[in-house]
Amino acid sequence: MALTYDDTSRSVRTADWTIHCQEAGPKDAPAVVLLHGSGPGATGWSNFKTNIEPLSARFRVIAPDMPGWGESDPVTTEERDHAKAAVQLLDALGIEKAAFVGNSMGGITTLRLATEYPERVSHVITMGPGSGPRPKLLTPGGGLSEGMKVLVAAYRDPSAASMKRLTEVMTYDTARFATDELAAERAASAARHPEHLANYLDGFARGGAIRRWFSLDALESTDIPALLIHGRDDRVVHFENSLTLLARIRDARLVLLNRCGHWAQVEHADEFNRLVTAFVADN
Structure with a gap:
């Protein structure tokens, strides 16, 4: 029987x-932490429901709702520090080091x-991150990408129709x-926590929802092995961002997937699960 939300759900006081x-998988197995994206209604389960069980065959898998999302504590933009929270x-959880998949x-x-707490990170796996605050999430002309415009609109109107878009x-x-079904699920998740929506929009209006970025220069000194996965058809964050990361991280490899948008772990779940399993197990 497939693992369900209730089977794997728990709350942890940090x-x-x-x-x-x-959480799923053997407690004594290498840890893999799955970090979701920023959209309204996003949770560890909504982003990674097709990955948790396959990866748990080899690893101790933890997919948190980060503070400000899902069933975790609300935070303002100033209070939010997801690296510290991780x-x-x-x-x-008593875990010294983990592979992080974001x-x-x-x-x-x-x-x-990887740059601020390298002693806690065994492997880096990313799917569609920006490579810096400007112009990395933006179009060449300087505006928000198509996907980011839709994402912000869905925060302002978290209806099923907005979630469908x-x-x-x-x-x-x-x-x-x-x-x-997915649009309705995301709308219901967003509606349960209007405080998360308000905090995100407040931060966005005052300079951006992500206030703390990594340093590209610091990435050049890391020896942590990195697997960069990006959709060729990503309309939220262009794949050139991962090319920038590839050029900066010494022990990195890039998998660029055609017919793939911003959610590589969803659209190419089987291949994604194989890539992550092999990468963590063999490096």
Whole structure:
């Protein structure tokens, strides 16, 4: 029987936050932490439901709702420090070091961890992060990308119709992956926590929802092995961002997937699970 949300759900009290997460796999196996992206209604489960069980065959898998998302504590933009939260989560779970897998905002956090807390990171895996605050999430002309415009609009109007547009811009194969069921699920998740929506929009209005970025220069000194995965058809964060990261990280490799949008772990779940399993197991 497939693992369910309830099977894997737990809450963990860290030094500063209560963090809800999904957890599966042997407690004594190498740890893999899955960090979700920033959209309204995003959670560890919504981003990684097709990856948790396959990866848990080899690893102890933890997919948290980061503070400010899902069932975890609300935070303002000033209070939010996802790298610190991730380290506190490892401490609370008794994990010394983990492979971090981050989608979009979660990828930005993963790269911060690699530069600010390298002793806690065994492997870096990213899917569609920016490579810096400007112009990395923007179009060459200086405006928000198509995907970011839709994402911010969905924060302002977290209806099922808005979530449908959001899932469509996140994926290449919209007929298969941008379903009415997923849109309704994301809308319901967003509606449960209006404080998360308000905090995100407040931070966005005052200079950007992500206030702490990693340093590209610091990435050049890391020896942590990195696997960069990016969709060729990503309309949220262009794949050139991962080319920039590839040029800066010494022990890095890039997998660029055609017919793939911003959610490589969803649209190419089987290949993604094989790539992550082999990369963590063999490096």
